[in-house]
Amino acid sequence: MPTEVNPASIKVLVTGFGPFLDITTNPSWETTKSLPIARGIFSLIAKHEPHIVLHMGLAVDRDYYAVEQSAPKEGYYDVSDSDRKVITRAENKKLFGKAPSSLATSLDLASA
Structure with missing residues (x-):
């Protein structure tokens, strides 16, 4: 990933995931579905060289958004x-x- 960056040109790769197990509506997908869709995280990182990779996840015990630690x-x-x-x-x-x-x-x- 690049080290010196113009703040106006920071690239962020955001992922969201669909339903799984008994989760029929995954909030990570709901928050990211309006973004362009592509598959293959490793190829996306190689192609776009993002400064930040943000994987949206799901915590069933929360009713708010939080950054996963x-x-x-x-x-x-x-x-x-x-x-x-x-x-x-x-x-x-x-x-x-x-x-x-x-x-x-x-x-x-x-x-x-």
């Missing part, structure tokens, strides 16, 4: 996505085995 690597396998595709535990390990157990934001949320 971290996201775990585990727990997403064996759940079908919006295209009804399922990643197995073995596929998850093959794809993300060397990745950290969770990803944390680099944003200073305490000051926000």
